[in-house]
Amino acid sequence: MVNNMLRRYVTEEIEYTGEQLRSLWAFKEFDLQGDSIVAFIGPCHVRGTHMVDQADVRDGLYIYSESMLHFIAEHFDMDLEKTICRQRLLVSLAQDLLLRQVRALRVQREGDDLYAEGGKMSVSIATLTPVSSIIHFGINVSSANTPIATKGLHDFDIDAYLFAEELLDRYVAEMEGIKLARAKVRGVD
Amino acid sequence: MVNNMLRRYVTEEIEYTGEQLRSLWAFKEFDLQGDSIVAFIGPCHVRGTHMVDQADVRDGLYIYSESMLHFIAEHFDMDLEKTICRQRLLVSLAQDLLLRQVRALRVQREGDDLYAEGGKMSVSIATLTPVSSIIHFGINVSSANTPIATKGLHDFDIDAYLFAEELLDRYVAEMEGIKLARAKVRGVD
Amino acid sequence: MVNNMLRRYVTEEIEYTGEQLRSLWAFKEFDLQGDSIVAFIGPCHVRGTHMVDQADVRDGLYIYSESMLHFIAEHFDMDLEKTICRQRLLVSLAQDLLLRQVRALRVQREGDDLYAEGGKMSVSIATLTPVSSIIHFGINVSSANTPIATKGLHDFDIDAYLFAEELLDRYVAEMEGIKLARAKVRGVD
Amino acid sequence: MVNNMLRRYVTEEIEYTGEQLRSLWAFKEFDLQGDSIVAFIGPCHVRGTHMVDQADVRDGLYIYSESMLHFIAEHFDMDLEKTICRQRLLVSLAQDLLLRQVRALRVQREGDDLYAEGGKMSVSIATLTPVSSIIHFGINVSSANTPIATKGLHDFDIDAYLFAEELLDRYVAEMEGIKLARAKVRGVD
């Protein structure tokens, strides 16, 4: 197998403030050296200078959730368009996983957002660091007290830990599958 | 709106033989100059020197379907890994569209393949040309007389033309959304 | 048409201090999301830490003009050499436009500088941001009180607004023409 | 001085048929190893399989001139968009040179074409080889017997050899200036 991407579920609670979205966070915190994806559960509160999405900044938005399942992926190349493609695959994998676990659920992906049963389920951003590209994807565990109407994993009786482990596996498999698909085709005219 | 990608549904039947998977096919056939995606319906019969997937060549496989809905996308950059990401988003959009149209359906995406109710629904490949990167995605309309167990759109009473128009729209919107997402984020440390 | 680049003439006066040469300026100020070029008129006074050209810093130079027509272009890719090529095309288009409007004029382009009738007409710089590449091109409206001998649009009775609109149009057309030219050639051996 | 680009004026007449537009032509013919630009004079007759511009192929066009001044530039990187920018700078330099030599001349550049006094003066194409990117730019010496209305250097009493030497020098200087401009700027936020 080529290009093993590193993955980690972190059991301790971490509050996501946006400060985690920086280069080498997974290396410095969890000793993951290389392309990686890390998951953890914790509140989400991103404000002011830690906002990365300048459309949200312009609109005066902020991000808040009492409990979210967070994913931070870092890829050591610097093509942001490619990493946005990866981000959308990650969100698409999450959508598919929700549907597999709750057959009756209606889940829509719109770009990098997931919506379910009339509520926003997730937030996501992808950007560049000075040495890598990086993704944050957070999916609500709880939907209580959010600034807009949301849904969370607990509204659908989905276990956040199991969901995290499954999504980590599937993202790593997707990235490895892409590397393998890169290495089996001849060119055409 | 930035970066309008070109799209076309071609009403005439075209047999897909693999010869269509070449640079500037959409430009020479349909005058689409720029990144594009074209859809058409026709038989699929790819053999021998037109096979691009060298794993299939090694295994002696060939591709055959009496009637398939084909998509050919061309992007004028030369990062094959990125185009494989795009390919998987295209397949993921097709999966989502199938689920939206037939709520009870079980559709799995495995890499660039779709499976439904025990049958393989699609074939796909992405590769490089000397001047671009290119994707073929074909989804069975008919599942009759295929070399392996398959399912097709007609097995689920899905109209191929409407499916095509919707998927063309959604792929174009996805690509444009990715370009827009590229242009709203500040970098982080 | 592919790849519509965004363009805007801003009627309000803006003093160019170098602080405008940052990522997403056009998005945050004028809601232009994507590759863009913005023009405005205002004084030019760039000093100290806002100087980008380290050759000028080394030589103790600063940039001053009572009134300049400014262009700021941002491209969401990160190849500085390519953006310097674009910058020189922009300056070349400005040179051509001056000659079209004043047939008798002698205008020379030397790299990214324009000279006319013994005076320097313009300043320009191109550099990288953390997420994009960016160009500033300023052409004197007034030639009064500049630290070196200059010429400005008013010395040749050229209307700055009309000049701006025309140059915006031509730069956008040039960039779009380049994208189109990318998508019509086969490779050679 | 950094990055000396190689340049050569070839005195012997060479008929340009399109076969010269291939990788390493300057290396194999003239021992120029590295980025290079070569000029020569000769007839121009490009037909059929040697046509690179597929828009011309589609329209049934061919290229013919009894005598043209040809430039072939090769750059050992593979970004076609960047090389098209370089191509347009080359054409722009030729336009500027024409105007310097014949003050009264009206010369327009439209993309990669030059027009003067109602006649087309030039042809040009840029494309990729398997190892490089490559430009052909041909400017008519003679305007006799061309399939469309043309103008040539001799119509304006311009010496083709002197024009070639000057344009070679200016293109090399432009490319070197771009490399130098790459290496003097700090990044911005």
Next chain:
Amino acid sequence: MVNNMLRRYVTEEIEYTGEQLRSLWAFKEFDLQGDSIVAFIGPCHVRGTHMVDQADVRDGLYIYSESMLHFIAEHFDMDLEKTICRQRLLVSLAQDLLLRQVRALRVQREGDDLYAEGGKMSVSIATLTPVSSIIHFGINVSSANTPIATKGLHDFDIDAYLFAEELLDRYVAEMEGIKLARAKVRGVD
């Protein structure tokens, strides 16, 4: 560990004719899907159209050895300059290995060539395929009957198989070390 590169010592004798220097050779012959390096022993006879080095073609050279230890590395990215850097690291590792095994030996590396005790020991080339970049490095086992003065592993009582296994290991470790070094540094100003 990240990015395991694939490696294989092939025990059967293979004559190296240059035809092996093509994309996906390791995948099609040995089922190695991904970046790989393969070693084998066999005669070396590269002529005519299989010559890749156009300087050798120009000079009428050909490559011949009764017995050589060959290495073919394929990397699925398309930056030839980077792959030439990798090639020179491979040759440098071979030089170091020769010195470790025979302390008294004088081995010089000149670019991608090794010389020992007055004889040329190796040949090497790196180039692009339509989908990857690729390296051939051959080191003489026998120095008999070569067109120029050569030295081979047997002249120094070095076992070709052990040498091959060691060099394969070290090249793979070098490439993996480079990936790891990529993923531990912060950027600087």
Next chain:
Amino acid sequence: MVNNMLRRYVTEEIEYTGEQLRSLWAFKEFDLQGDSIVAFIGPCHVRGTHMVDQADVRDGLYIYSESMLHFIAEHFDMDLEKTICRQRLLVSLAQDLLLRQVRALRVQREGDDLYAEGGKMSVSIATLTPVSSIIHFGINVSSANTPIATKGLHDFDIDAYLFAEELLDRYVAEMEGIKLARAKVRGVD
């Protein structure tokens, strides 16, 4: 000759603190505009926020030497993996030079480190700036008072100045050789 890389031996002593590892240092200090390598002798003391290697930061390491021969190379492209390849070639050239000067010496290269006779001889790092990629390589002149067991050039009676001049020459030649090797090969299938 193509692509002359700039090189400079600086005779004045400079203490290396890590602050020198920034973009355009060679341009601002020594007027070297373009890819460059600079050598100088001085103490080495890198601590705290100037540490670039986050593995060392994590492990609480710092870098100290009473006297080191330093090399700082800057390349104006932004592919860190490629620059790490260049870094390892630089270290490999230093190893080779040590062996040429002291035949009996045992010098091992492990990644970007050199070891001789039981002592660590060097430190090195490569990273990205906002506009370039950059390498520091320091080889001990003195081995006195270092935090770990080291060896230095003076332990082997090697003149640091002559060593520096030779290594500068060889690195520049290696980089130019790589550019030349880029420009002599045809592609393969």
